[in-house]
Amino acid sequence: MKINHINLTVNDVTASRDFLETYFGLTCTGSRGDGFAAMKDDDGSILTLMKxxxxxxxxxxxxxxxxxxxxxxxxxxxRLxxxxxxxxxxxxxxxxxxxxxAPGGFNVEVLC
Structure with a gap:
């Protein structure tokens, strides 16, 4: 079984969404104002952001x-x-x- 959904609480949904789209290729699939965004990656995993x-x-x-x-x-x-x-x-x-x-109050690791 693989984890395919994570929710992050962030202090700035818009800035977090923009960061994830710009640097990691996630796509916003739905949002509610500046309080919620659902992000999807190329493998179908969902990352939700809640203010x-x-x-x-x-x-x-x-x-x-x-x-x-x-x-x-x-x-x-x-680039960063x-x-x-x-x-x-x-x-x-x-x-x-x-x-x-990352903007929004969480850390990101980039690795190979």
Whole structure:
């Protein structure tokens, strides 16, 4: 069985949606104003965003986007950096990886 639906509570649904569409290719399949958005990826997984206030995930909480190779990880890292996000260069840890704080109050890992 695979996980194919996750809900995130975020403090800015619109900014979170735009971030996920721009950098990770998710598509918004439905929304209700600035309080809710349903996002879909190429494999049919659903990520929903719901507006909340005082969103505070545990320090180690994150969602991950696995890439096919290091070149793709580097490309996303560079694009985020050029767009003003604070990202460190990818490192070889449990995979080739880096983290970024997404608009909306959650962290994203990009790895291969």
């Amino acid at each position: 909340g206030s005082n969103v505070q995930y545990p320090k180690t909480f994150h969602v991950g986007f696995i890439q096919e190779n290091e070149e793709q990880v580097n490309r996303i890292n560079q 950096k050029e767009d003003g996000f604070k990202v460190k260069p990818p490192q070889h840890l449990h995979g080739y990886t880096f983290y970024v704080e």
